[in-house]
Amino acid sequence: MSLIAEHKTATTDAEILPVLAERWSPRAYTNDPIDETKLAAALEAARWSPSAGNSQPARFIVARRGSAAFDKVAESLMGFNKAWAPKASVLLVGLYTELRDGEGNLRPTPVYDLGQAMSHLSVQAHHDGLHVHQMTGFVADDLAAAFELPADVKPFVVAAIGTVGSPDDLDEVLAERERAPRTRLPLTELVLVNE
Numbered sequence: 001m002s003l004i005a006e007h008k009t010a011t012t013d014a015e016i017l018p019v020l021a022e023r024w025s026p027r028a029y030t031n032d033p034i035d036e037t038k039l040a041a042a043l044e045a046a047r048w049s050p051s052a053g054n055s056q057p058a059r060f061i062v063a064r065r066g067s068a069a070f071d072k073v074a075e076s077l078m079g080f081n082k083a084w085a086p087k088a089s090v091l092l093v094g095l096y097t098e099l100r101d102g103e104g105n106l107r108p109t110p111v112y113d114l115g116q117a118m119s120h121l122s123v124q125a126h127h128d129g130l131h132v133h134q135m136t137g138f139v140a141d142d143l144a145a146a147f148e149l150p151a152d153v154k155p156f157v158v159a160a161i162g163t164v165g166s167p168d169d170l171d172e173v174l175a176e177r178e179r180a181p182r183t184r185l186p187l188t189e190l191v192l193v194n195e
């Protein structure tokens, strides 16, 4: 299978980096074990993402299929995520450490910083031929309990990572989504002021 899915490649109004146009979130994965070099590169890209004051609040649980950790993450998935995501080679949990200001109030930035880290991870992975599909459809409290996480370490997202597979391996509804083109709002709706 070609790495580039023509039907998933963004039709852009301005020229953007090919990796950004071609990145997409599949639900069909092959059975291959993860390529450890590519996984390490994805995590390294996440490590070098920016964060507020270089606070670096992003944390990760890396769970390879077949491990006890993988089963714990898979168990926490909700609804239809449970059907497709456990077929990926890796389930990676994106977590953030809570940070407080001088008055003890929670800082708002860690979840933003985790998002940036996940974005870097996804783009690096795609560039290297892996696919990433992020999910917030999981029970964070169950996952935190399963890994006995400290109270200030918050699971926020789970990402299925692996090699893209065939939509034929999915049920009809998911297969249809896999074959559908990606869509976005027009930029005119996103840019509120542009003087």
Ligand SMILES: Cc1cc2nc3c(=O)[nH]c(=O)nc-3n(C[C@H](O)[C@H](O)[C@H](O)COP(=O)(O)O)c2cc1C
Binding pocket: 023, 024, 025, 026, 081, 133, 134, 135, 136, 137, 138, 157, 182
């Ligand atoms: C924070 C976040 C949460 C998401 N949660 C889910 C989820 O629980 N299940 C799912 O199938 N997809 C989930 N997605 C994937 C989005 O639906 C997907 O990124 C979006 O439809 C755009 O498709 P694309 O990534 O292929 O461009 C999530 C994505 C993000 C960034």
